Amino acid sequence: MDFTLNELFNISPNLRSLLTDIAIVIVILGISYFILKVGKNLLLRQLRKFTRKTETDLDDQIIEIVNKHIIPIGYFIICYLTFKEIQINETILGLARTFLSIAITFCTSRFLVDLSRVVIKFYSKKYHYSNSIVEKNIDALFPAIRVVIWTLAGIFIVSNLGFDIGAIVAGLGIGGVAIALASQGILQDLFSYFAILFDRPFEISDLVSVDEFTGYVQHIGIKTTRIKALTGEELVLANTDLTNSRLRNYKRMQSRQAKIKLGIIYETDNSLLPKIPTIIEQALTPLENITFDIAYFSEFGDFSLDYEVIYFVHSNNELKIYRQAQHEVNLAIKFAFAEAGIKFAYPTALHYVNQVK
Template sequence: MEFLYKTFYGNTILEWALAAGGILLSLLLAKTVYWLIGRFVKTITDRTENKFDDILVDMMEEPAVFAMILTGIWYSLHLLHLNDLAQTVLAKSYYVLIIFTVSWFVTRLFDAVVETYLTPYVQKSEGKLDDQLLPIVRKGFKLSVWAIAIIVALDNAGYDVKAVLASLGIGGLALALAAKDTVANLFGSFTIFVDKPFVIGDRVKVKGYDGFVREVGIRSTRLQTLDGRMVTIPNQFVANESIVNVSSEPSRKITMDIGLTYDTTPERMEKAMTILREIAESHPDTEETIVTAFTEFKDSALNIRFIYYIKKGASVFGTQNAVNMAILKRFNDEGLEFAFPTQTIYTKEG
């Protein structure tokens, strides 16, 4: 028993053991609470019709468990006799950790509110401006909370916040030079938001990529290409590039060159152009504007230029397939022969 009362660094072995045991107990208790939340509390919330409690529990369990661990360590360390410097460092460190834990709790609570109420509302709304604005507001709120948390933490840790801000002002030029790309991306996102060259869900062509806009953030814009891959493009490039908004087209223009053989008579050429107009006019997904013209005498074909327009929202490939199949069938029925590259060679006996 005398061994337990031997002193090391101002505390007996018993006091060190009690402090270590308290820390270990707080860790085990936090682990148990985390397990109980996952096993029982989430089971109860899953049975309720309201989804907010499910998301709230999922978002809050980690900050709550971390707060329990901090509390257990705090009381355990207070069992020790620490000098003034150690107590000061410990107190300031705990102030900082508590502030960060509260900030963590607030940001995750905000995420729960957004996931439960704002995101479904935005998805149901007809306009797409809110779809574009919500991610920016979400990230802006989090940045604001953490910025305030850092300032408050520095103040509670004993630093002169005014002096820190003043020093940041002196080094602002160097910071601006180092963060010029970040600032350019920020202004790029503002330009995109004001000019509105596209909205969430539009198909665009920019920087050589063709895809659908999935997210417009503070720093970058994310596109999902036609092959399903995600591409992240910094907003400074998006704002300075020529953007083709495919989704804004009123209709899709389809241009075809159909070649018939050289033995086709003028009457048969007229018949071919009449058939093309009839096919385009009869399809429900094509517009009234149709162009057919005998445009060129090619090397091995008499060329007909055929232009029609597919209505916005209609299946482009489906309409093209239906029109092409109808052309093939009608031309075969009428005996109109498609030309293919040929070459006639005349020989002369010497």
């Protein structure tokens, strides 16, 4: 069987048309990539000249994100528009369009994720005090933003695949209500997570007290918050429990009030009683991180004359400073009382015995 060259090419006109379309597409995509590359370099060069004159580094970081993502996004868009105009097999064309639509959505979502991370980091640096706290706050907020972006991207992809989102949601019916009721606790924790992040009742590394638990905040998650207790163990508390509780944040205070109740024996000389507040004040005034407030005769106890001492410790978030201050205050009062000849009371009972003749 002999075939001429002309017969070989005429054996399938559709194949020749397909090959021609493919060649045209390759040429268009190649030229488009070159133009996109050159245009990107020219645009970024001008933008970098402008951003060098600004004081903030936010615009520089945004330009780097654009530089990272503009080529993939732009090239996939060009591919989508090119395949949309050519005439080839509808099945192949539909698959190509679907793939390119998913690719554009994926690249755009990555761009938005990186952009949100940079913006959150800039906001954190502007309103917080240390780089370590900034990074931890980003770790707390960024997962929620990322979940929202990728959820929207997934909905868009499902819609482009030909599924009716409205019909799917409506078709859930009672099953959707049951799922919503079952996930009610999770949704409450999620909303509480956003309340914690935006209202900021506490932050990473803050010393907080919830009910009988006290410790340092280590991690703020979407459902739970982890606290390192002062006793060493890790506490895992639901975000809803934290937002519904009366929480104490010790980092926000400038100083901490402390009270001491002292009891001296009833046999103390009356001339010493008015001097005791002055003796206590003189003992506490030289101490560091201590501000004396008042000392006074509070009440007659069962076996002692009771005095109450109030002072302030400038410890902020450092519990160790507060405890060290308590130690120094107790020693100072003990030494001052010993020097003045004042004796502390201890539980005693006096029994009267009548002799029976």
